[in-house]
Amino acid sequence: MYLGVDYYPEQWGLELIDEDLKNIKELGCNIIRVADFAWDVFEPKENHYDFTFFDQVIEKCKEYDLKVMMCVPTATMPRWLNLKYPEIMAKDEFGHSQPFGGRRGYCYNSDIYLRKALSLTKAMAKHYKDEKQIVVWQLDNEIGHEGSDMCYCENCHEKFISYLKGKYGNIKELNKRWGTSFWTSTYDRFEDIQLPKKAYTAQNPSLRLEWERFRNITINNFLVSMYQTLKTVIPNSTVLHDLEGGTMDKHFDPFELSRKFDDIAYNNYPVWGGLIEPLKPYEVALALDMARGFRKDKYWITEQIMGAQGHDVIGCAIKPNQGSSWALQAFGRGCKGMLFFRYRGFNKGAEQYCFGLLESDNKKKRKYYEVQRLFKYIKENKDFFNNPIKAKAAIVFDYDSASCFKIQRQSDSFNYVEEMGKLYKQLWMRDICTDIIINSDDLNKYELVIIPYMIMMKEGFINKLKEYVTNGGKVILTARSSWKDQDNNFILNEDLPLYLTDLTGVIVDEQESLLANTYRDCVDLENNIYKGYIFKEMLKITSAKELVKWHNCPFGDYSAITVNKYGKGKCYYLASSFEEKLVEKLFDEITGQKIIKKENEENIDLGNNVTLFIDHENFKWELKHVRN
Ligand SMILES: [Zn+2]
Known part of the structure; x- marks a missing residue:
């Protein structure tokens, strides 16, 4: 079982790494996840790859006996890429391009961006193919998050037309099936079909559904191309993607995507941004059960909350032992490996209000020791958490x-x-x-x-x-x-x-x-x-x-x-x-069953007559051994 933290050495340099890895080891970790936003470290100039920094990080991990989840960092792009190829940026309905500097911002249908992403994937895979310290790979990060699964650029339009041609064969068939005789919208050619942007009135529902299906294909194609590139170089690798919350609302099917990978991860933030109170225990449970459904199997959590989170507005604070309750809930519901987000919050940049186990004072305090106790508890009881889950x-x-x-x-x-x-x-x-x-x-x-x-x-x-x-x-x-x-x-x-x-x-x-x-x-x-x-x-x-x-x-x-x-x-x-x-x-x-518990109580059957009881109001838990 892997337990760890997300660690961003590129934000600190290597001066702190010995102290950090020693603390991470003492926390009870056996893995760290690195590099998920570090494209400019790996490729500071176009086609000039430099692995020196992360090679040193990996060497240090060997010293401290920590395995590595290596991320291919295509969720944020270097400035040179954006400057040289501005056409890679996604466009909104009004034709405005995404500005540089935020997360994502690229169009999944940009051939240039895909080519650059695949080159990076290939270069990283070739460099690290024999590196035993790397036990799992992550591709990109939280695909489609924050509205980035939608784009109305020329690339998307062109490929949407190709998709429709491939599906319908001839335009008469499309006209018939879409009922375009209504509102005199019959098409002579596929090329005449526009993207379903907002209009005075509603657009044709068949057109809009095909657009949603096309968005799903778009995201699948992008990530699967990266997956295939990595697997070609390292066939025996384990490759996953980490999905964000709210995936059932996105413009892609998280189940279809997950089943194309070797494994899947879910990032578990029961409170974020402007939430006054966290999601209810059953809502968190639903998301975790969904994560287990993605691949009909147990899953990773690559980002587990412990500190308050937000970009501009911060969600409510996580009370002592509340983060541990959520973590245990996840283990009860199919999590098989967990990384807390993150070892230390960064004191600069857009995510400075995404607090980690350590904060800018760099002191080991309540959150650090809480996770240390939690990891010890999980390890002591790992046999129970490793049991298969049988749903009725x-x-x-x-x-x-x-x-x-x-x-x-x-x-x-x-x-x-x-x-x-x-x-x-x-x-x-x-x-x-x-x-x-x-x-x-x-x-x-x-x-x-x-x-x-x-x-x-x-x-x-x-x-x-x-x-x-x-x-x-x-x-x-x-x-x-x-x-x-x-x-x-x-x-x-x-x-x-x-x-x-x-x-x-x-x-x-x-x-x-x-x-x-x-x-x-x-x-x-x-x-x-x-x-x-x-x-x-x-x-x-x-x-x-x-x-x-x-x-x-x-x-x-x-x-x-x-x-x-x-x-x-x-x-x-x-x-x-x-x-x-x-x-x-x-x-x-x-x-045939009446409700006998309170809304904040949860009993999770772990098999072998063991139940994990969690009190989400007082943040207490225990393993109950039930006799038959
Ligand atoms: Zn686009």
Whole structure:
């Protein structure tokens, strides 16, 4: 098991390195991560590579018996690169280029930038290919972060046109599938298609979905080219990328990307920037379970928070033992190697408010000793944390559907990840271990599968779902399930939910979207009244049983929550985003388990009759040995 810190010797020079590495070793580390923003150190002038500095760092690591995670630092560019090739910079919708000096700023579709990134990757790989101290490589850093996954430059336009040509073959096919006869937008040539920039009115939803798919391909192509270049030189290397928080909201699919690497890392910041209070324990847990889902495997955390973080505005401080609670939560949920961000915060530059274990006074204080105690605890109990994780439930993420809601939210209150979180919370409150998966993953190992807001379902997935329920699986579908075809359009002559009316036993007969602070009443079998928010679908029953119906509905007598027996299993349909009381009651029935703990308590099953209990209010934890 690797435990370590992120260390930036290029910010300090080598004068401090002996003292630093000695302290890092005493902290309980066996690895450091270096160089993730050090392109100008490796290539101070174009095509003049210089490895002297990091060679010395690696030699020092040997002295102190510390392994190295080496980063290929393409997330920030040297000034010479930006000066010589200004066309590499990303452009916003109005044609403004990103200025130099921030993080990223480059266009992933720039052939020049890719060529320079690959040359650097190759040079580093060749130089370090026999270096045994390097045990893992990281490529780039937090791809697509801070809006950098979007670019409207000429490179992107040109490659988008090629993508459309490749996909549709001829323009008549595209016109037909996109319905361009509406608003007289029929195209004569692929070259005439513009990027879907903001206009007075909405752009064609098919065009916008293809643009989202293209953005995903763009990011995949960039990183996979770097991966292949490194693997060609060092085939036996372990190569990962480190993903930032909020990946389910980005313009790329983190699951697809992760599965192209040997390993994946997640950077865990439960509080950042302007947050008044940290994410709730279940929200942090959801992100960690998602990280485990990226590659259906355990994962690294390459940046674990311990000091307050922010660029211009700083998030709330991390209280004593709070950072340790988050770190242990991560180990319980599939982290297999952890690096704290960072050994010492830098006293200069844009990230001077991203505090490390040590601060500018360079003294070992509370945070340092807290991590030292934590690492000792993790090492003493590593056998428990190394156990495989077996989830009973799964929630399915879908990039295309998430994209559809970016394009057409339908309700200003709708947030795909938040709505997923509300359902996840019900499982978390019952300590039911949950995997976050994608539609190509196996469903059969789960007792319960939740499919939130999958507005676009692939035919293969629909068949797989029906087979799963036929064989005894339980599934929960939500409003807006299976509404659209693969071009983001409705299908003529088909009832909603598309191709699922047999599984659900209902037809969506009418629907409305509910804007902020608007709700509709519904009533359960015991005559209790509840509220439904965001969407109201009016369900006409064909074979399902009604659990909740819409109350005083002016459209007629319609169901709001139903359950349908299908083969040996059951399919629940939730036609709205219901208030928590009702969802809780429903999950009592579905899971056969009532909530018995507080909102800040977490019990994580580590296998072998051991449970990790974490109290996120008082920041205490213990391993409980449960007897069968
Ligand atoms: Zn671009």
